[in-house]
Amino acid sequence: MKKLYLIANWKMNPTTQAEAKKLVSDVLRGIKSLKAKNVEVVFCPPFPYLPLFSSVHLGAQDVYFEDSGAYTGEVSPKMLKDLGCKYVIVGHSERRQYFGETSETINKKLKAVLKNKMTPILAIGEKDRDGEPNTTWYAIVKQQLTEALDGISAAKMQKIIIAYEPVWAIGTGVAATADDALTAKLLIQKTLAQLYSKSLAQKVPVIYGGSTDSKNIAQFVQEAQMNGALVGGSSLKAKEFVQMAEAIRNP
Numbered sequence: 161m162k163k164l165y166l167i168a169n170w171k172m173n174p175t176t177q178a179e180a181k182k183l184v185s186d187v188l189r190g191i192k193s194l195k196a197k198n199v200e201v202v203f204c205p206p207f208p209y210l211p212l213f214s215s216v217h218l219g220a221q222d223v224y225f226e227d228s229g230a231y232t233g234e235v236s237p238k239m240l241k242d243l244g245c246k247y248v249i250v251g252h253s254e255r256r257q258y259f260g261e262t263s264e265t266i267n268k269k270l271k272a273v274l275k276n277k278m279t280p281i282l283a284i285g286e287k288d289r290d291g292e293p294n295t296t297w298y299a300i301v302k303q304q305l306t307e308a309l310d311g312i313s314a315a316k317m318q319k320i321i322i323a324y325e326p327v328w329a330i331g332t333g334v335a336a337t338a339d340d341a342l343t344a345k346l347l348i349q350k351t352l353a354q355l356y357s358k359s360l361a362q363k364v365p366v367i368y369g370g371s372t373d374s375k376n377i378a379q380f381v382q383e384a385q386m387n388g389a390l391v392g393g394s395s396l397k398a399k400e401f402v403q404m405a406e407a408i409r410n411p
């Protein structure tokens with residue numbers, strides 16, 4: 161049975177610890193009876209809430225690439241590891257767009273997360289389906305992937321999850337179609353086959369993100385052959401998120 165990931169990216173929400181605790185306990189209560197051992201539900205809350213949760217699969221939304229030092233405002237991979245994080249989202253499009261994250265910093269962050277024995281969730285995706293000036297969406301996806309993975313060995317590559325998140329689908333209520341997502345998955349696998357090998361390309365989990373909900377999640381797993389989803393808005397609604405966990409599992 162293939163392993164599936166349902167990863168909650170809360171972004172900068174909710175605004176109080178009490179709400180954060182309630183959201184996690186409501187979701188945990190909802191998924192308790194779920195007999196799907198192959199679905200890993202992961203919570204990626206804002207940094208200050210990480211210490212609130214110890215018995216869940218925990219991830220961070222970002223990280224800096226140095227272990228410690230004079231970097232005011234930053235959070236290191238060692239700190240995340242110490243707080244129990246197993247996953248770290250790297251290169252989310254909101255980080256690229258609002259915080260000037262480049263392929264170079266994303267590459268350094270990936271290496272730092274891997275060095276600290278956590279699983280990076282590398283987010284890639286084009287801004288515009290029609291392509292940006294003088295290029296196509298698949299050229300952009302291929303370039304983002306190639307640059308992010310620069311200098312990463314095949315052994316390390318096997319520890320990475322790739323999240324395909326077309327920017328136009330994030331938070332818009334307009335998800336990609338299953339066909340779009342399948343095309344992206346095949347493109348990502350082809351790129352990994354060129355960079356590494358065909359057999360490795362088959363092994364790397366690829367998940368989808370962008371306006372997923374309990375109604376459309378199944379198509380991404382079944383038709384687009386995705387290994388799960390990175391979920392923004394819907395992960396803030398306990399009932400909806402629990403329904404997603406139910407809809408995603410393999411019978």
Ligand code: PGA
Pocket residue numbers: 169325329330331332369370371372390391392393394
């Ligand atoms: P969304 O966000 O589900 O709200 O579209 C997904 C993401 O940004 O990871």
